[in-house]
Amino acid sequence: MKKTVCVIGLGYVGLPIAVRSVEKGYDVIGYELSKEKVDMINKGKSPIEEKYLDDNMQKFPVKASTDEKVIKKADITLICVPTPVDEFYNPDLSPVIGATEAIIRNLKKGSLVVLESTVNPGVSEEVLKPMFEAAGYKVGTDVFIAHCPERINPGDPKWNVSNIPRVVGSFDKKGLDAAVEYYRNITTGEVRPMKSIREAEAVKILENSFRDINLAFVNEVARSFNILGIDVKDVIAGSATKPFGFMPFYPSCGVGGHCIPVDPYYLIERAKKAGFDHKFLRLSREINNSMPVYAVELLKDALNEVKLPLNGTAVGIMGVAYKANIDDVRESPAVKIMELVKKGGAKMNVFDPHIPKSSNVKTLEEILKKSTALVIATDHNEFKLIDPKLFKKHGIKVIIDGRNCLDKNAIKKLGIVYKGIGR
Numbered sequence: 485m486k487k488t489v490c491v492i493g494l495g496y497v498g499l500p501i502a503v504r505s506v507e508k509g510y511d512v513i514g515y516e517l518s519k520e521k522v523d524m525i526n527k528g529k530s531p532i533e534e535k536y537l538d539d540n541m542q543k544f545p546v547k548a549s550t551d552e553k554v555i556k557k558a559d560i561t562l563i564c565v566p567t568p569v570d571e572f573y574n575p576d577l578s579p580v581i582g583a584t585e586a587i588i589r590n591l592k593k594g595s596l597v598v599l600e601s602t603v604n605p606g607v608s609e610e611v612l613k614p615m616f617e618a619a620g621y622k623v624g625t626d627v628f629i630a631h632c633p634e635r636i637n638p639g640d641p642k643w644n645v646s647n648i649p650r651v652v653g654s655f656d657k658k659g660l661d662a663a664v665e666y667y668r669n670i671t672t673g674e675v676r677p678m679k680s681i682r683e684a685e686a687v688k689i690l691e692n693s694f695r696d697i698n699l700a701f702v703n704e705v706a707r708s709f710n711i712l713g714i715d716v717k718d719v720i721a722g723s724a725t726k727p728f729g730f731m732p733f734y735p736s737c738g739v740g741g742h743c744i745p746v747d748p749y750y751l752i753e754r755a756k757k758a759g760f761d762h763k764f765l766r767l768s769r770e771i772n773n774s775m776p777v778y779a780v781e782l783l784k785d786a787l788n789e790v791k792l793p794l795n796g797t798a799v800g801i802m803g804v805a806y807k808a809n810i811d812d813v814r815e816s817p818a819v820k821i822m823e824l825v826k827k828g829g830a831k832m833n834v835f836d837p838h839i840p841k842s843s844n845v846k847t848l849e850e851i852l853k854k855s856t857a858l859v860i861a862t863d864h865n866e867f868k869l870i871d872p873k874l875f876k877k878h879g880i881k882v883i884i885d886g887r888n889c890l891d892k893n894a895i896k897k898l899g900i901v902y903k904g905i906g907r
């Protein structure tokens with residue numbers, strides 16, 4: 485018999501797996517708090533820009549609802565809600581707790597509940613399990629709990645929900661087997677059972693902390709090389725010729741998104757409660773958080789070279805999304821850069837071809853025409869393809885290449901002040 489899957493939270497993570505589950509023959513229902521998203525999804529439209537969804541949403545339509553009672557039908561419920569941090573970087577588990585409460589109110593006995601949201605090691609054991617037990621459900625009999633951290637990488641042309649390898653952990657063999665069976669249907673990638681649910685939680689935190697640390701390292705190197713007059717981009721390309729023991733990471737005006745700048749805090753805070761200080765992770769977060777400020781310092785220095793103050797100068801911010809070719813602004817360094825540029829008294833123009841509602845000009849031509857200085861905050865393809873002569877034609881005097889994605893030499897030759905991140 486066909487199994488029913490309920491996906492709680494239809495965002496960047498939940499919607500693709502809901503669509504994929506329809507494709508693989510499950511009955512699928514989505515439970516989502518946002519009525520706007522539910523209405524769009526029920527019309528076959530995606531609230532987010534994502535190639536996998538563009539290609540598959542019409543073919544494999546998902547039914548969505550704002551009514552939590554849809555959970556009652558589910559044999560498998562996936563929790564795909566946000567796991568943010570608060571203003572003091574403390575993990576905020578309230579969406580996970582809210583989703584779990586909704587499941588408990590509507591649980592089909594014997595069903596499988598999988599937490600996909602990124603959490604620190606211990607959340608399933610210390611938060612989820614006690615909630616079910618307090619409601620009178622026995623974990624391993626009345627309900628099976630598993631964790632399968634989502635690894636989706638929005639905008640990635642190669643890896644998506646249908647092929648990315650997964651790891652799964654559970655409290656018991658039955659829960660593990662059921663979760664592994666489901667994910668082996670969903671992905672063509674390896675599905676690796678972990679020895680415990682805590683290990684599965686730790687896998688994801690390790691992956692994203694690893695990335696944050698390496699980005700912090702190249703960001704620090706970029707700042708040092710800037711002073712030493714060395715082009716970090718060229719150096720990384722040189723180091724990357726080593727066939728082992730080196731992985732290229734690239735510096736930028738900041739690290740954004742809902743994962744990398746957030747997830748390490750989940751480990752930092754949980755370890756702190758256990759008496760361990762994650763010095764390395766804290767330092768990485770500090771360095772990466774400082775990059776937007778550094779980009780604005782570069783802007784001030786560059787304007788100084790052409791004898792212009794930030795105050796009163798027309799500055800164009802190119803890109804608001806946290807990374808190339810997507811429409812997600814969560815934790816985007818562009819947001820911090822815009823705040824600082826505005827505070828500095830500049831006349832600010834903003835253009836992101838993927839996010840018209842965050843732009844105050846409509847076209848690339850318009851932002852070039854209206855600006856004296858530019859900050860490339862996102863390396864969207866539309867920006868990388870600009871002919872440098874166009875900058876000159878529109879009288880651009882200064883370019884801060886926050887993504888090191890432009891032709892430095894061609895721009896400099898045109899007499900424009902160019903500053904990249906470490907080049």
Ligand SMILES: NC(=O)c1ccc[n+]([C@@H]2O[C@H](COP(=O)([O-])OP(=O)(O)OC[C@H]3O[C@@H](n4cnc5c(N)ncnc54)[C@H](O)[C@@H]3O)[C@@H](O)[C@H]2O)c1
Pocket residue numbers: 492493494495496497498515516517518521564565566567579580582583586600601602603633634635636637638742743
């Ligand atoms: N975005 C990514 O690239 C990515 C990649 C891997 C893992 N993750 C992790 O996956 C989780 C979800 O991230 P996302 O990017 O999909 O978030 P998102 O904000 O795009 O989507 C989450 C959705 O959940 C809904 N929601 C919140 N609380 C709810 C509740 N109690 N009941 C029902 N719906 C609720 C929200 O309205 C939202 O639409 C996070 O833990 C994140 O760290 C994200």
